[in-house]
Amino acid sequence: MRGTRLRGRPELYTSYQQDMALLNTTPKKVFVGVLLVLALLMPFSVDDDILQLLATACVFAVGAIGLNIVTGYAGQVSLGHAFFVAIGAYTASVLSGDPDGRVLGFGVTEVPVWLLAAGLLAAAFGALVAPLAARLRGLYLAIVTLGLVFIGQFVFREWTDVAGPPDIGRPAPVPTLFGVRIDVDGEFITRVQKLYWLMLVVLVIFAVLARNLVRSRTGRAFAAIRDRDIAAAVIGVPLTRYKVIAFAISSFYAGVAGALLYVIPQTFTAGNFSLLMSVQFIAMILIGGVATISGSILGALFITLLPRITSELPAVLPFISDSATGGGITVVQAEAILYGLLIIGFLLFEPRGLFGIWIRVRNYWKAWPFSY
Numbered sequence: 001m002r003g004t005r006l007r008g009r010p011e012l013y014t015s016y017q018q019d020m021a022l023l024n025t026t027p028k029k030v031f032v033g034v035l036l037v038l039a040l041l042m043p044f045s046v047d048d049d050i051l052q053l054l055a056t057a058c059v060f061a062v063g064a065i066g067l068n069i070v071t072g073y074a075g076q077v078s079l080g081h082a083f084f085v086a087i088g089a090y091t092a093s094v095l096s097g098d099p100d101g102r103v104l105g106f107g108v109t110e111v112p113v114w115l116l117a118a119g120l121l122a123a124a125f126g127a128l129v130a131p132l133a134a135r136l137r138g139l140y141l142a143i144v145t146l147g148l149v150f151i152g153q154f155v156f157r158e159w160t161d162v163a164g165p166p167d168i169g170r171p172a173p174v175p176t177l178f179g180v181r182i183d184v185d186g187e188f189i190t191r192v193q194k195l196y197w198l199m200l201v202v203l204v205i206f207a208v209l210a211r212n213l214v215r216s217r218t219g220r221a222f223a224a225i226r227d228r229d230i231a232a233a234v235i236g237v238p239l240t241r242y243k244v245i246a247f248a249i250s251s252f253y254a255g256v257a258g259a260l261l262y263v264i265p266q267t268f269t270a271g272n273f274s275l276l277m278s279v280q281f282i283a284m285i286l287i288g289g290v291a292t293i294s295g296s297i298l299g300a301l302f303i304t305l306l307p308r309i310t311s312e313l314p315a316v317l318p319f320i321s322d323s324a325t326g327g328g329i330t331v332v333q334a335e336a337i338l339y340g341l342l343i344i345g346f347l348l349f350e351p352r353g354l355f356g357i358w359i360r361v362r363n364y365w366k367a368w369p370f371s372y
Contacts (some may be wrong), residue, residue, distance in 0.1 A: 020215055022208070038202055043193040050197050051219055052264055053304055058199040059260045061300035064284040065210045065293055066253025071282075073214055074246035075226025077138065080129075080145030081281045083152040086273035087125055088118035088255025089262060090162055101171070103164045109176035110197070115259050122255025123248045130247035134240045137229070149275050156270035169269030172262035183263060195264055202260065203297070206253060211293050213249070222246055226291075252304040283339055287346050289355030298354040310335045334355035 023029045043051055069339050095114040097105020108114055129148065133141050156163040164170035175182040175198065182194045215217050221242045224232035262268040279317050280303055288299020310331050313320045319328040329337075350356050 022211060022215075026369030027301075032279045036204070038139065040197070041194055042187070046191055048192040051192050053335050054193065054301075054309060055196040055264060056261070057301045057304035058196070058203040058285065059257050060281075060304055061203050061207050061261075063254050063286065063298040064231045064281055064296040065206060066250040066257065067281045068285045068291065068296045069210060069213070069222070069253065070246045070250035072285055073226060074222040074243065075137075076133065076140045076243060076246060078097055078133075078145045078247075078250070079275075079278050079282070080148035081370035082273045082277035082293075083145075083148035084122045084251040085258035085261065085277065086120040086152050086156060086270070087251075088150075088258030089151070089268060089273070090156065090170075090258075091121045091255065092118040092259035093170055094162060096173040098169065098177075104161050104330075109174040109181075111177050111182070113169065114173055115256055117204075118259035119255040121251040123252035126247040126249075126251025126254075126346060127244055128137050130158070130244040131240065133247065134243040138339060145299045146275070146278070149273070151316050153270055153272060156273070163270050166270060169267050169272075172266050172268060173259055175263055183266070192264065198212070202222070204255070206256065207293050210253075218242065218245060233291075279339065283343055286343050287353050289353035290351075292355045294358075295355035298358075300343055306338065307335060310338065 010039050023032060042054060046054075050234075057106060063081065063085060067078065070078050076217050092114040095106050095108045095117055097103060097107070099105050099107045129145070136144060157166050160166075162170070166278050175195070177198075183191050185191050188347060213220070219269065221232070224235070224237050225239060225242055229239055258273075262272070275322050284299035284303050285296055286299070287302055288297065289295020313331065313334055314322050320334050321330055346353050352359065
């Protein structure tokens with residue numbers, strides 16, 4: 001029997017399929033459709049420097065969704081996300097790099113090839129780490145994954161054939177789609193506009209895949225492990241298998257994000273994949289909303305735009321300066337302080353993050369004028 005939504009009862013359904021639909025209400029469909037149209041038209045209304053930030057936010061959002069899968073949905077705390085991002089970045093760069101260049105390269109510049117390879121290799125490393133991590137949880141698991149960041153930085157700093165000199169780094173992947181270079185200006189559109197559309201399409205694809213994943217049997221197993229792993233094991237959920245799956249999928253997303261992250265700046269070094277990057281990803285899901293796909297996107301957008309906001313602070317606050325020689329707090333220090341304050345503030349006052357604030361606003365207006 002086909003389910004229907006009863007008129008005047010927007011949250012009441014008569015079938016399980018209707019309740020689990022990707023977009024189960026008309027307002028959701030309209031809202032998502034409007035957002036997609038606005039996002040597609042964004043390159044025609046903003047400058048390239050802002051568009052570059054938005055493109056970077058799309059890539060960070062893919063990585064944040066991956067971290068939310070393993071931490072928010074499966075309950076496995078990971079501080080090593082930057083390591084898997086690095087795996088993806090170097091895999092894509094090596095595959096698409098110039099074979100005659102100063103660093104290792106194979107000249108495979110087609111985006112689908114090196115993007116998929118970056119994700120798969122990162123997922124393989126995630127699957128290798130997962131059996132060890134499956135024996136741990138909580139703080140112990142966080143410390144183990146944190147060690148991956150330092151190991152990765154050391155390896156890539158010393159492996160100059162792949163990473164290049166530590167102070168210079170190596171070129172980012174070369175994006176070519178069906179033989180057409182994406183990272184060069186066209187006759188009517190700029191390279192930043194083309195890259196923005198590429199990264200937006202990737203984000204939409206991976207967001208839909210993640211949303212379908214968490215609604216599936218695997219997603220329900222993740223939630224069971226997160227809420228009470230002992231009870232999940234008692235009812236027959238194989239803990240190790242699903243923890244490995246969670247780490248592998250999360251690492252795949254991180255590898256894809258790493259492959260695209262430095263395409264716009266066109267170069268990167270091993271120092272980019274530090275503990276700070278892992279903290280940024282943690283901040284994205286905490287500020288955006290744990291165990292929500294849309295929260296991951298909101299958090300990535302917020303954290304990506306935060307440096308742009310803090311760069312304007314010296315003009316407003318006299319005790320913040322552009323450089324260390326100017327006295328007072330520097331912009332970089334102010335940014336680090338804001339990270340800490342925002343994480344603490346959201347944990348104390350709105351644990352569901354920006355997504356929780358949106359839910360409150362939505363529920364208020366849905367119940368208005370009889371709001372409680």
